[in-house]
Amino acid sequence: MKNLIYALFILIAYCTKAQTAEFPIINKPIDYSPERARLSLEYLKDHYNIIQNKPTISPKIIVLHYTAGGTVETNYKYFNKTHLESARGTLKKQSTLNVSSQYIVDRDGTIYQLMEANMFARHTIGLNYRAIGIENIGSRNQPLTEKQTLANAQLIRALTKKYNIEYLIGHSEYGIFRDSKLWKETDPNYFTIKDDPGKDFMKKVRILVTDLHLKDRP
Template sequence: MRRLIFIYCFFLFSCSSTIKIIDKPIVFDAERKKLTLEYLENRYGVVQKEPKITPKIIVLHWTVFSTLEASFNAFEPSKLPNWRPDIKNVSGLNVSSQFMVDRNGTIYRLMHETTMARHVIGLNHCAIGIENVGGGKELPLTKEQLQANIDLIHYLKEKYPDIDFLIGHYEYTKFEGTPLWLEKNANYRTKKTDPGTFFMKNIREATQNLEFKEIPNF
């Protein structure tokens, strides 16, 4: 059952008076837990009993799927489907994200913020992902999604003050060589463009007051 929660936000002008988050959990069964723990160990050398993370970075994405239903269905299974052979050989764990924002700006939480999701190479062990339905040339992200992302970022930074970075998915490789980058395989990289440079520019302008750190530039 979906649970609607209201979280009060106190950031004048940068955030609406309340942020609404609807819990819409994807499957996180014993199989997904096992695959997540294996991913942490095999990809990052992190051995844990629980698939938990300490958030240090927020990563914004787009799904390219045109509807919430299609986007959700892509993430829900525990195991990676056959249409992702490009990353299946690395791990059978399905892709996922902690949050998803529909085109009308509705925010859904797919899993708890401190549970590891597979959404960004090298950084999953410390990253909270926000997926936006649509994206690309055919389905540009909406102004409602922009505002929802701004509100959600403020909420996350307030809840987890140790989050240092905010990035678009296309910027993830800039963390290679930093202490946050743990991916063992030097050849495991994918080319990303989401959520677009224009979207990120607007996001950064609206979250300047949060004082995120500059992205590494090697």
């Protein structure tokens, strides 16, 4: 009974904060050069059998991540590079296009937008063509903060109002889509195990956006 009361208290507290919390969204665009656009279109064609003239997506899924370390600035500099570094051999065999995301959330809750939400970014195998990525500064040893929880909820609400979002998942959960119609990866062996952004973080964010009825599986 005490556990139930505590859980309800936490839910009320988080929801109250979510109603009043406002975090700035700062434009910090990465270089979406003609070369990045070309590689994005090539990725769409090679991995999803999608042929189009512009590297845009119709967002349906929001995927939450953590950066596994660094700061906003170091991760921005990394994402800003068009080509993937040689050290990431598994990913580079599939494409030289660098990884990126549409947003980064700092530990104080500040939200940085790296590109338009409907522009293609490489962040989640099999789902990039329909997914918006939200990176959070943190790691397994640097748990994500309460302010990041609230900022993610705020951003999810804003994106859900603008796009036809149906799903909210953590990067670690993306494998559940492998047997669904949404999964379009052409190479059945291209898959990596992820643990970000953590079960606790996903649970807290989902509590704050329960009323949106976003699904966590196909």
